[in-house]
Amino acid sequence: MTDYAIGDIQGCHDRLQAVLAKVDFSPSRDCLWVAGDLINRGPASLETLRFLEGLGDATRIVLGNHDLHLLAVVLGGHRTRKKDTLAEILDAPDLERLVAWLRQQNLCLYDGDRDLFMAHAGLPHIWSVDQALACGREVEAVIRGPEARAYFTGMYGNEPARWHDDLQGMDRWRAITNYFTRMRFIAADGTLELATKESAGAAPNGYQPWFQFPRDDQVRVIFGHWAALEGRTGSERYIGLDTGCVWGGALTIMNLDSGERIHCDC
Incomplete structure (x- = not known):
């Protein structure tokens, strides 16, 4: 059995099939960790969603901002862009089933044996792994529960830009969502800067890429979301897998134990 992680697919179903073929992926023996943004912007979002749902227990998936956007359109009344x-x-005739499946996915995942954490945008330095997992479980319960429509109605927004333990309700859920699915640049006190999408060297005054802040642990972090990095973080413990497939870059899959990365040009 081999565990692989893959970056933002964004509906590029043919590239997904090509890169899985390169590693001879088999759902009967292997597992695919997906770092969010399964769909949107690419040409075959429905086909991609159906394929990943069909893999069943052979996947471990975290939600990205594009996945949440679909749920916000369906459940929160937002318009498509x-x-x-x-x-x-x-x-699609199976929309209801696909939405129900998507709602059961996680915001973050942790493998204690590997000391490996995965979230779409990363892990902010202000949270321990345990705190991040607790925050993730909190919002996952909302997405799966009776408050989901209220959550998706109010999900969008950049405020509050900084985490406080005493945040409540929609402000708390929105902040957690933004750290896990939209974060790129962050300040030492945890304030998010959500407007800048360029490479790591374009940090606004007072901010740094989230992965440049020191942590008290040795956890490794898998993330996607930041195509402008082209997978480069300057650190072996921060593993960026969004290599811009939907923008003409590549789709990247990584063997979780050997660290080998395989690319399929797009």
Whole structure:
């Protein structure tokens, strides 16, 4: 059995199949960790979603901002955006089943044997692994529960920009969501800067890439979300797997134990 992790697929189903073929992936023996943004912007979001759902227990998936956007359209009444490629999903006869499956996925995952954490945007230095997992479980319960429609109605927004333990309700859920699915640049006190999407060297005054802040542990972190990094973080413990497939870059899959990365050009 081999565990692999893959970066942002974003509906690039043919590239997904190509890179899985390169590693001879078999759901009967292997497991695929998906770092969020399964869908949107690529040409085959519905096909991608159906394929990943069909893998069943052979996947470990975290939700990305594009995945949450689909749920916000379906459950929160938000409109699709000009560049979205979600129409095929929204018109699909199995939409209800796919949405129910997506709602059961996680915001973050942790493998204690490997000391390995995965979230779409990363792990902020202000949270221990245990605190991050607790925050993730809190919002996952909301997404799966009766408050889901209220959550998706109010999910969007940049405030509060800084975490406080005493945050409550929608402010608390929105902050957790932004740390896990939208974070790139962050200040020492945990304040998020969510406007800048360029490479690590474009940090606004007073901010740094989240992975440049020291931590008190040795956890390794798998993340996607930041295509402008092209997978480069300057550290072996912070593993960026979004290599911009949907933007003409590559789709990257990594063997979790050997660290070998395989690319499929897009």
